[in-house]
Amino acid sequence: MRKGLLIVISGASGTGKGTVCKKLLADLPEVAYSISATTRTPRPGEVDGKEYYFLGVEEFKNWIAEGKFLEFAEVYGNFYGTPLNKIEERLNRGEDILLEIDVQGALNVKKKCPEGIYIFLLPPSLEELKRRIEGRGTETPESLSRRLKNAIAEIKIGLEYDYVVVNDAIDNAAAQIQAILTAERLKVARNADKFDFEGEI
Ligand code: ADP
Ligand code: 5GP
Numbered sequence: 001m002r003k004g005l006l007i008v009i010s011g012a013s014g015t016g017k018g019t020v021c022k023k024l025l026a027d028l029p030e031v032a033y034s035i036s037a038t039t040r041t042p043r044p045g046e047v048d049g050k051e052y053y054f055l056g057v058e059e060f061k062n063w064i065a066e067g068k069f070l071e072f073a074e075v076y077g078n079f080y081g082t083p084l085n086k087i088e089e090r091l092n093r094g095e096d097i098l099l100e101i102d103v104q105g106a107l108n109v110k111k112k113c114p115e116g117i118y119i120f121l122l123p124p125s126l127e128e129l130k131r132r133i134e135g136r137g138t139e140t141p142e143s144l145s146r147r148l149k150n151a152i153a154e155i156k157i158g159l160e161y162d163y164v165v166v167n168d169a170i171d172n173a174a175a176q177i178q179a180i181l182t183a184e185r186l187k188v189a190r191n192a193d194k195f196d197f198e199g200e201i
Pocket of ligand 1: 011012013014015016017018019020132133135136167168169170
């Protein structure tokens, strides 16, 4: 059976990862979203167990101690982590799993799972990134300036990924990611079983 794809989408805060992933998940029902755990407070409309598992700091630390995370990182003062949640078993069953995580977390996952597909989402420009973060209305002027400075450093880490997609328009970016997934599914290494014609004689 074909092993599922571990798809890791990452990029600086405000680039549009969440928005592009939502579109991808709506278009690709076969891809399962890995729900992260976080200690940050829910934003209006966010539901526990849907966007995130919202945990207290103590509970998050217990999950770390119990070995429940594939990776975790502190991002802007809050903890975020990818629950192991039988990821390996699910991939072996052929399930495709999408992780939308920050650059530190993605690099940690890359060390543990080099067979994953690492996609870096870039904003069209720094000016547009600023507009998007401002437009989301979640930052103070100080935290906006901190995020932009961090973004410049995080974007450099994108050079360590496999693919880069510029999030100019959502549909474009989502289509390019779908093209990457199509090409990955066609790799010889993922299709060795198709080369055995001997049984047909
Ligand atoms: P991230 O998950 O990377 O932090 P979000 O998905 O929250 O980013 O997007 C940040 C803001 O930018 C949101 O207000 C979103 O609606 C907007 N946005 C995302 N992608 C685009 C795009 N391609 N064009 C214009 N605005 C976008
Ligand atoms: P937000 O609070 O805006 O939802 O997310 C903030 C940042 O945390 C984003 O860059 C997002 O990709 C990242 N993030 C979300 N879940 C995880 C996770 O499980 N692990 C890591 N390392 N980062 C995450």
